[in-house]
Every structure is written in structure tokens, then in C-alpha cells.
Amino acid sequence: MKLLLLLCLSVPSFCYGFSIPFFNSQKDPSDEYLHSMPYTKEEILEVRRKLNLSLVSDPDEYLSVPQLITKYGYPVEEHFTKTSDGYILRMHRIPPTKPGVTPNGEVVFLMHGLLMSSADWIILGPEKALAYYLADQGFDVWMGNARGNTYSRNHTRLKPHKSKFWKFSWHEIGTKDVPAMIDYTLKVTKKKALFHVGHSQGTTSFYVMCSELPKYNKKIIAHVSLAPIAFMKHAFSPIVRFASQLLVVPKTLLSIFGMNEILPHSALLTFLGNHFCAEGEKTEFMCRDVLFAVTGFDRAEFNDTLLPTFLGHTPAGSSARQFYHYAQLVKSGKFRQYDHFPFNSLHYGPLHPINPPSYNLKKVKAPVYLFYSNNDWLSHPKDVDNLCSKLGNCKSKTLVAENRFNHLDYVLGKHAKERIYTEVTEQVLENSLKEWRLRNSLTAEDEDDVLLEDGFDDDSASDEEYEDQDE
Template sequence: MRFNVFEWLTLFHILRFSHGFLLPSFMDSDTGKHLYEFLESHDWVYENHTVVTPDGYHINAIRLPRARGEIPSNKQKPCVLLVHGYASQPQLFMVQLNDSIAMMLVEAGFDVWIMASRGCVYSLKHEFLTSKDAKYWDFSFHEIAYYDIPAYMDHIRNVTGNEKLSFIGHSMGGLIFLAFATIRPEYLKRIDSAHAWAPVVYKKYARTTIDPKPWREVRDEHILKGKKNVANEFSQLRMWLSIMFCHEKSPFLDKCVALQDDFGPDRSQIDKSKLIVYMTNDPSGSSFKTYLHMLQSHQAERFQFYDYDFFKNLIVYGQFKPPLYNLRSISGEVPIIISYGINDYFAGPEDFERLIAETPGAVGHIVPWPFFNHIDFVYAKDAKKLLYNDCIRMLKMYATVTEA
């Protein structure tokens, strides 16, 4: 393979960076930074919190209690909990800096909590397991909904004294809220409002070209033996490939942009200077069982518990088919805003309309941009005016400050 002069210089800079030198000046300074480096480099006021769940997982969250330069006070603020999507991490809610949903919420007067779900690179500890143990990865989104969300709601109440909070979940984060609402209904009275961004519960009308066939025959025993897990730490190879080929001056940048088309083509909303930041930090780890659980529900066209097999279901659930997450059991007293884009290739408008119709208290919100796709909720250059402003307005409408 022959390299031109520019490519050789790029490779030279990459090799320098890999040995601890600074990034080339033409790359975004946030490239490759882990979460805490990112927060400190931008002087964000933050706290790191850890909660141990009843099943032993150490779940970390970033708290943004106040804006930069804001004088600390004992005045209570309305709380909001943000939960990321599958194999993602908290930083995606912050990458756009002052135009990010995280900083906008802080500036709007919220006490912001961003959870790193179990299996994320920032939540890999356990009371007696390590991430090298196959048993560690024997969880799906069900455990996040059943254990992690209630544990953090209790922790936030204990820290802030605020009985209630608002919820924002992107992709699987929104799906987790809907599962949580059906299996932990006692906590719903402590939710001011929930905002589910592109929760792919049903995908009969999906248009993605990602082929699930290679995973269809993978059964539970593979998971328990640790044969099929999503990488639980940043891939150095992926990072260097992204730095080499996906920076703003790379001749291959358009190829990197094209990789995002599986979410729904919307190239006009991709900030090419920030693309490398996203690609060097995401995905950030989760269990394969979580992916398989979502795939099972999609293929069965029913929002269901994990499907082991005919006989193990009988042992675990007392019935041959896995139970449903009964959406119709959700109390209609909690406002649930389900936002989606018409151009989301992971699910069609018909799928979201079905979900809204089955969920008491839910209202649909179509993002007013015809090409808005699945990752535009965190990637789009214009997300502030297309989504975030309206979301914060609705959050304020329902937000309360109540003593525990």
C-alpha cells in the first residue's frame, strides 16, 4: 500500500500520540479522552457517585450539581437522571459542550445525574466478580431496569433530599424506563416525567441494513460460558483506526461518515469535526445477553422477558413463554414523552405509534426534521433547537422539588 505525504504525516502524529504526545492540531482536543479527562479539561463541576446494587454490581454515575462559576448553595434543585443506550456511555450526553443536553440542563437549574449502566467501561466492578468472569456478564436490560434504576433513585433521594426526579433515556435507556415502569411500579410515584428518546421496543418496520442473522442461533449457554460478550473496554485498535482515518482532514472522512447511515442517513447533521470524538469513545461495553434480549423481543414482536428456552422458561418463570412487560399496567398518571425521528432506521414510525398506543400516559413527539435518525438525539448539530429546547421546557413543566 502506498501512502501520500499527508497520510505519512498523519500516521507519524498518531504514533506520537500513542506514545503520550499531544494530538495533531487539526484534531478535536477531546479525541480519545475518557470521561473524567473530558470533564476536567472543560472545567465542569462534577461528582462521581457509586451505588452497589442488591445483586452486587457497582454502578457509577456522574453528578453535575451546578454550572461553572455558580456559587454553591443548599437550595434544592429538581433532579434529572439520564441513561444512555446500548453499549454507550455518559459522555455522549456531553460531547457538544454548551449545546449538549447535560450542560443545558445544568444551566436550566437542574441537578443532573448521568448513569453508566452495568457493563459500561465506567461500571465494571462487582462485589465478588470481575469483568473477566463469564458470570459477570449474565445480565440483560432487565437487571438494569429492576436493580440499577431503583438503586440510583434511592441514592439520589438520599443525597439531595428530593423525593422525585425526571428521567431521560436514549435508545435502550428509554426501553429500560418502560421495562422499569412495569416491573417496579412502586417507584413510579417518584417520577415527575419521563422522556424516552427513540426507545426501540418494536421494530417490525425497521430499515437498518445491520443483519441480525449471525446472532440468531446463539443460545444462553454461550453467554454463560463467556463466549459471546461485547468488548468491555475501549478497543485501542478501533481508537487508532478512527484517529487515522476519521479526522476532519482525512481523505477517508466521507467513508467514516457513511458508516453512520445504518442509523438512518442524515449527513447534514453530522459535525465532522466531532465525529472522531464519538468514534473514539463509543461503543463502551455491555453484555451480549442484553443485545440478544432486545433481538428476541424484536423478532417475537412482543415486549418480553428474556427467552431462555421452552423448558428453562418453565423453571424460571413457571410458564413456557417468557412473561410480557405489560405496558398497559403502567399508571397513566406519569407523563411519558416518547420522541422519535421519522428517519430512524432502527424502528419505523408505525413501531413507535404502536408503543405509544400501548403505554398509558404516553404522548408522541416527532422531532421536526425529516431526516432525524437514531443517533441524532446525541449527535445532531442542531439537536439543541430540534429537541433539547422542547425537552427542557417539558421537564420544567412537570419538575418538582419535594423533601424525602
């Protein structure tokens, strides 16, 4: 048994298949409409008892996001909103009501990456995690959860055990999920616009939203991209590049066996994290290296003590199509919509019989601030340069000073606060807020002229005229 569990650590896909009949403790979705915590302390301890292992555990590994926030002395709220196609999304909020904190009246919306959740923004703990740091500065902090992850596995009609539930990629997250959550947040807070911070897929979905739905540019004071992902031609990760070359094979096999969800959260993964990945365990290095093989090696920034807690919340699940869509970007070198070849003309019309249409990044007119690093094996500096040149309003590119900084360090790095968060808060958010207030202090007539001049309301740029060429 232990040999099988060790194999799970090094081969995640095997772990997923092995866990289905024995350790996946998720209840039938028909049993409940809104789950607040799919895997409880008792369920995890039961796995330990069956394997005759220690019952001592790190409490943070099985606490939900609201429980973690409450544990560390911050106020928390859970909110739900519905997308236009029926998905029910859960958001977590840290309102600016903590004793001793003076609210600054501004809202920040945080959006997680692939296979992750709102837990990303609090894993580092008080005074270090971005959500807590922003809350301490007086911001009203909202954290989104994309359809299909641990906290957003509900729909008005569809159930997660049905394949139709999983027929989406990050295109739908960008065109439906993020807009729905932003609209809800602005309605509750009675604001006209907010700050948006994304990590990895959280940046991808933002570019999709603002290029496909340009009216949302006006609802964004500024967007901060941590490890931006749009173009992936130069992605260095050997695992990602190998997977992109086998694009058709895994898609076909998964479809045949009905595996539409990839790496859902399970009691097994939480157990593995606590028993095999805890600091001091002989197998700890395997846990780190599996992550590093995808994101880039950086042992100096990696906090070993947080690994069990991280694996207690991640992976949080995603659709297979999200992976396929990224693999298509790696293979094509373009930032395009989902490739349905040979049926693209049925989805996108006769003008796109072979390739899907590219996202028109010229329409992304909200101020965008890019933070990238040399050791990020998914977000390569050359791809970031290409992205900035194509965005409609790329305000700046900031190369992280530490050369070893990898893709996960933006949310898990020991010095993420010093290297990233302080600059985001003290420079980017502060300066962009001044610019936004200046623009909104104009008369209504003048404001319309400025918006049109800046391109915020200009939807005239034809997608057919957009050139998506390598640079």
C-alpha cells in the same frame, strides 16, 4: 497493517476479535477495584508509535467524562452505588454550583443507550450537549452508567474476565441498575422524585423498571424518551434485521469462544477514530456510513469534527445478552423478557413454557413524553405508536420536524438543542413539574386517592391479563 485497520472500520466484529491480543490495553481486573480511566493518553500514543503514525491527537478523545466536564468549566462529581446483585455502578454529576447559574432545585437523571455511556450527554460540548444545557438552566444533572460499560465494570465478587459477570441483559439494567441509581440520587439530593431522560436503551430500561417495579412510578416527575425502544417489529436497519434472523448462530459461537462482552472500549478504537475518521481523511465516509447503516442516514446533522471524540468514548461495551434480547424483540415483534427457550418454564414458571412473559406497559403510570423521527432505523413511528397506545400514561408523542433526523442525532446532531432540548426543557419539564407540584400540594388523604385514581399505586393489573398483540 493499515489494510487490517481499514477492515476493522467496515466490519466491527473483526475489529473486536483482532484487537484482543494486540491492542486491548485493559488491565487485569484483579489489579484494581475501581478504574477511573481504563485507557490513558500514554497508552493511545504508544499504539501510534508502534505503527509509526503521527503523535498529534485530539485531546478530547482520551479524556474521561469528569476530565471533559472540568475542561469546559463545569463542576463535576463522581458517585458510586451498588446493585442488589453486587454490581458497582459509577455516576457522573454536574451539580448546580457553576458561577452565574441559579439552581432551580430540580434533579434530572440521564440514561444512555446501548454500547454507550455517560459521555453521550456531553460529546456535543458546551451550550449544545443536553447535560450542559440542563446545567445552564439550573438543574442538578446526574448521568448513569449501566453495568458492564467503561465506567461500571466492577462487582463485589465477580470479575469482568469471567463469563458469569456478563449474564445480564437490559432487563437487569431496568430492574436493578436504574432503580439503584435513582434511589442513590434521591438520597443524596434529599428529593422525593426526579426527571428521567433516556435515549434508546435508556428508554427500554425505564419501561422495564416501571412495569416490573411499579412503586418507582412515584419517584418520577416525568420521563422523556428520546428515540424510544420497546417494540421493534418495524425496525428498518438491514444490519439489525439480518442479525435477528441469525439469532441462534452468533449466540452459540460466542458462547463456545467465551465472548460474553461485545465491543468493549479499547485503545485501538480510539486510535482508529482519530487517524481514519478525522475530518478530511479519505476514509472518513466509511466511519459515518458504518454508523448510518444501523441508525439511518443523515449527513446534514452529522458533525464530522466530533467523530474522533465520539469513537474515543464509544463503543463503551455491553453484554452479548443485551444484543440478543433486542434481536428477540425484532424477531417476535413483542416487548418481552429475555427468551431462554427451551428453558422458559424454568425461569418464568409453567405458565410460560414456550414464550417469555411480556412487560405489562399498563403499569408504567409515570408521565411519559415520546420524541421520535421518521428516519430512525431502529425506532420506527409505527412501533412508537404501538408503544404509546400501551403505556399507562403516554402524555404526548412529538415527531421531530426534520425528516432526516436519525437514531443518534438525539445526542450527536448539530441541531439537537434547537429541535429537541429546548422543547424538553421549556415545555415538558416545566409543565410536568407544575402538574407534579399540584398533585403533591394535596393533603395526604386526597393525594392517596389521586394516586390510586391515576394508577400510581395500583399494582392490581394482572400480568396474565395483559394483551401484547400487534396493532
